[in-house]
Each structure stands twice: as C-alpha cells, then as structure tokens.
Amino acid sequence: MKKDYLKLAAVLGLVMIGLLLGGCGESRSPFAGTYRSLEPFAGKNHAELDLKENGKGSWMLAGKTVMEFTWVVNDGKPWFYLRNGGILIATPTDSGNNLSVDMTGDWHPGCPPGSCVVFKRVPEGG
Amino acid sequence: MAEEQGPFSSKEGDGLKLCELGQEVVLPAGTRIVTQGEAPEFFYVIQSGKVKIFRETADGIRTNLTELGAGAYFGEVALVTGQLRTASVETVMESRLIKVSKGEFDHLMDNNPQLARHIIQQLSQWLITGDRRLETETVHQVKFRQISWFDYVLMIGLSIALALVFNIYNDNRIPLIQGWGEKGVIPEISLDQALEMYQKNTAIFVDARKSAFYSQRHIKGAQNLPLILFDLMYPMFQFSLTQDEGAKDKALIVYGGSFSRRFDVEMARMLKHKGNARVMVLKDYGGWPRVLPVEEKMGTEAASLHLGLAGLLEWLPVSIFLLILIPPIRRSPYLSVVARLLLGAIFISFALSKILRPAVFALNTVDYGMMPSWGVNLWALVLPWAELLVGLFLVLGVRTRAAATLIGAMNIIFIVGLVYAIHQHLPINCGCVGEVGEPVNWWKVLKNTGMLVMCVQIFLFDRFLVLDRGGFILRDRTI
Numbered sequence: 001m002k003k004d005y006l007k008l009a010a011v012l013g014l015v016m017i018g019l020l021l022g023g024c025g026e027s028r029s030p031f032a033g034t035y036r037s038l039e040p041f042a043g044k045n046h047a048e049l050d051l052k053e054n055g056k057g058s059w060m061l062a063g064k065t066v067m068e069f070t071w072v073v074n075d076g077k078p079w080f081y082l083r084n085g086g087i088l089i090a091t092p093t094d095s096g097n098n099l100s101v102d103m104t105g106d107w108h109p110g111c112p113p114g115s116c117v118v119f120k121r122v123p124e125g126g
Numbered sequence: 127m128a129e130e131q132g133p134f135s136s137k138e139g140d141g142l143k144l145c146e147l148g149q150e151v152v153l154p155a156g157t158r159i160v161t162q163g164e165a166p167e168f169f170y171v172i173q174s175g176k177v178k179i180f181r182e183t184a185d186g187i188r189t190n191l192t193e194l195g196a197g198a199y200f201g202e203v204a205l206v207t208g209q210l211r212t213a214s215v216e217t218v219m220e221s222r223l224i225k226v227s228k229g230e231f232d233h234l235m236d237n238n239p240q241l242a243r244h245i246i247q248q249l250s251q252w253l254i255t256g257d258r259r260l261e262t263e264t265v266h267q268v269k270f271r272q273i274s275w276f277d278y279v280l281m282i283g284l285s286i287a288l289a290l291v292f293n294i295y296n297d298n299r300i301p302l303i304q305g306w307g308e309k310g311v312i313p314e315i316s317l318d319q320a321l322e323m324y325q326k327n328t329a330i331f332v333d334a335r336k337s338a339f340y341s342q343r344h345i346k347g348a349q350n351l352p353l354i355l356f357d358l359m360y361p362m363f364q365f366s367l368t369q370d371e372g373a374k375d376k377a378l379i380v381y382g383g384s385f386s387r388r389f390d391v392e393m394a395r396m397l398k399h400k401g402n403a404r405v406m407v408l409k410d411y412g413g414w415p416r417v418l419p420v421e422e423k424m425g426t427e428a429a430s431l432h433l434g435l436a437g438l439l440e441w442l443p444v445s446i447f448l449l450i451l452i453p454p455i456r457r458s459p460y461l462s463v464v465a466r467l468l469l470g471a472i473f474i475s476f477a478l479s480k481i482l483r484p485a486v487f488a489l490n491t492v493d494y495g496m497m498p499s500w501g502v503n504l505w506a507l508v509l510p511w512a513e514l515l516v517g518l519f520l521v522l523g524v525r526t527r528a529a530a531t532l533i534g535a536m537n538i539i540f541i542v543g544l545v546y547a548i549h550q551h552l553p554i555n556c557g558c559v560g561e562v563g564e565p566v567n568w569w570k571v572l573k574n575t576g577m578l579v580m581c582v583q584i585f586l587f588d589r590f591l592v593l594d595r596g597g598f599i600l601r602d603r604t605i
Contacts (some may be wrong), residue, residue, distance in 0.1 A: 017366075063235070081485075083485065084353065085300075086354025086489065105336055106563075
C-alpha cells in the first residue's frame, strides 16, 4: 500500500512538472519588443504594445499603461492573456515586424477587418 | 496432483513398485506436458525438477494454480473422473518424470489400496481448498464491485483542496466568487422602464457581451463595450460619449444575456468606478429581445483552430464507440484498459491549460449561460482539477469504477451544455480542448457521447491492472 502511495505521489510530481513546462510554450524571443500602432490608432493617438521576453506585456495609450497581460506563442502566433480571461490573438506579418491583433477576443483565421489593430515593431533604441 | 514427499517419494508402493511401471522421461524447461481440454492418457510422477499447473480461458486469461516438485504427481484427476484434462502443466525447469499409462494407472490403483486412499483424500482436500478459493474470489469480486462514498469524497475533496491551494500561488489566480464583497449596489431597471427610456432617448444602452454575441443580436443603437476588453475600449467609448450631445444627462443601461450576470453587472460596476453616476442594469437579463427593438444578423459558422494532438485524441472515443458496438469486443476487459488509458490521457491533457488559466475557462463557462454567478469561478477552479485527478485515477487503475462514474457525470453535463448551446445558436467557444477556436457543433456532442459510452464500458467490465478494494489485479493472477 505504501508503494501505491509512492507511485501516486510520483505521478502527481510529474503532473506538477508538466504544468510548469506547459506554461512555457514556444520561444517568445522572435516577438519580444515594442510595437506602435499603425491603424486605426495612428499618429498622435497611437497605442503601444510592449512584449517582454519573460511573458509579461502591456498595452499603452497616450503613454499610460491601460492594460497588463501575459503572453505566449502558440503555433507561431502571440496570444495575449488578459487578466479577466479574454484572449487576443495576434497574427505576425512582414517577417514578424508587424502584428495584427484580433480585437474580437475570438479566433479567426485572419484578423477581421474592422476589429483589427495593426502594430509595427519599433526598432531598438528608436 | 500432490504435495512433495507423496507416496511416490519412495519408489515403492505397498502392492507394486513404481520403478516397475511407466517410462522415465527428461523434459527441458518450458515443455507443455498436459494441455487443458485434451483426453487423458498418462499419469505422471515427478522425480526431479519442477512443474507449474495452470488454467487458461479461451480469451487467454491464465490462472496459476500451483507448482509441484520432486515426489509429487499429477494427471490423476482426469484418469479418475474419466473427463478431459482440467488444467495444463508445463515444466518450470528441466524435469525428470515417470510417465504411467492409463492402463498401468488403473492396475496400480486396483493393487495399491494405500495409494487409492491417498488419491481420494487428496481429491477431497482439493474440493475443500477449491471452495475456499471460490469464497475468496467471490469476496474479492464483491469488494471490487463495491463503490464507497469515500471514493467520491476522496476525488472531489482532493480536487477542491488542490484547486484552492493552487489558486493561491497561481499568477493567474481568480477570486472564488466574482464580485463577492464589492461595494456599491448597481440599481436595476425593469424592461418596461427601459423601453420608456429608449423611446424617450434618455438612456444609452451598453452591450457588455463579447462581440460575437453582439453581432448576432443586440438592442438597436446599443454600443458594444465587451467586458473582456474594457480597459482598451473604454477610452474610445468615452470619446464617443463626448461626441453625443446630451450624453452627460443620459443614463447608462448595461445589459448582458447570461444567467451568470458576469458581463452586465461587472461592466456596470466598472463604469461606475470610472465616474459614471447613472449606471443601471436590466433586471430581466434575458428579456430584452422580447421587449426592446433589436438588430439581428444571421450567425456565420465560427472558424475552428487546428488543435493538434489534443484534437486527434478527441476523435478516438468515436472509434472506441464503434468498437463497443461489436458484441464480442464490448465486454472485453482489454478494451476497458484501452478506454481507461485513453480517457485518462484526454482528461489530463484537457485539464492542464484550464488549471493554468482559470479565468479563460470561467469566461467560457459564462458563455453557456447555465451557471449562476456565484458558481462560475468555483466551477472553473475545481472542474479542471477534478478532470486531472480522475484522469490520473483511471490511468493508474485506482478506484476506476468511481472514477468512471465521475467522468461519465462530467460528460453528461458537457453534453447537456453543448446541446443547449446548439439549440440556442450561441456563438461560443466550446472550451473543451482549446481555449479559443473550438466551435460548438454536433461532432462535439458525438465525441462526448463516445466518452460517456467508454465510461459505461469501464464501469461494467474493467478488471485488469487495477488497484481496488481487494488489492491489485494483474492479468496473470496467482490464486
């Protein structure tokens, strides 16, 4: 019986490791950086997206952070997990220099027109 | 069969000398000497070595009965009863045997009363031992079939405990009950009053649901401010209010449509928090399509996201479901093991993302519109842990009947939710395997039905590789 409990404890340990590893996902490096909106919020009223390599991200409007989130890369696309449970999926274009963020909070094969915010990567130091 | 040091340990009987009978044979290890079901021809006495005696069913289930060494004998049961061989015998190591023909055996019995009496005593002893074994096995089977409330308390209690503890340390933790302890009661407005305000244009209607719901149907002229994007969309919403002359004198009436009241009540709180003084919610959360003018659009079928391995795994229950339709396979305990491993893997893999991000699953739960507000987060926290633990119990073979009933119960709840969502044409994500891009359709119902049938099969026929109340059962079980 003691062996059975040990076996159960070992499996639970493996599950916990699985949970930890499951949180890692694909490498974030290709998408980490700062992005600035091109449309529909361009120019003075632009929005900024800051994707940190540690999985934290923030969305800024007029220099103020309006939303913080965590992000992972699934199947080559950055997914933003909002604190309230919403998910925004970004589609990379232009070799990852542009991100089209689907603002419906659902999955669509492309970014639906009218519910899409396009961001362009800001070069480091730029 | 007899114990070692039987009447043949000395090579002399009272009437006949054994060395005068039979023929000596030497057999290497693993040689089948007697096969169950064949006609008896010989009686055997072991001079040296070891043999094992076992029974085997048509579907390959082997029961080891005993092992015999030097001085023991076997093969007499079929010769005495005149029936076919009742068990098979194989050498465990190289063995030297004396092989006595049926005629010689009969002659030996006729001329050796001591041996005849010994064999009768031995047969009687087996009857008694057999009865005891039968009783032990029956007790074991009865215990195996028993399901105790403790099993359920253990699984559910453990799920609740782990869910609560993990939520404390999870970066993506959620409150146990959304809005619990929030200050400020949001006033409610009846549909008639709302209609009056709509007609007098003294209110701005705010649809707090996800955009897919809004696109499908909304109050004519209402603005969509999805709760999940509140922080991002509020500045734009505020800007639109400044463009509307007289907006500052209008009330904000927030509506949702879900029994869970997640969207409307929480949105109203947030609007109030942002400094909007006159915020109200519709009292009859689902009644607005009947009373207020609405704009509707036929829903387009939601796109599905490629779900990878989990998506493939999900199809296997349908195959098992088809296998179960074949009568000889239906009852197979091997199928139970396959079903257990498969269901276990499915539920474990489905549980992991939900455990890590309970808020996503909570919103999926809200979308079904079947869960009261206080239950949404508790459900979103505990269910994934229950899926994980019960899945583990199935894989490990611990309390599998209780685990199968719990997974079956979950599947019934899922099927009811899916059918309701299809019936109501809800534009929602299933929340079954993936977090998004998983439309609700009849295929999902079929897959869940397949899993439910697997649970029934496990409940009825699972008996291999399980740790139950009677101990651990292996395929090759020695009794």
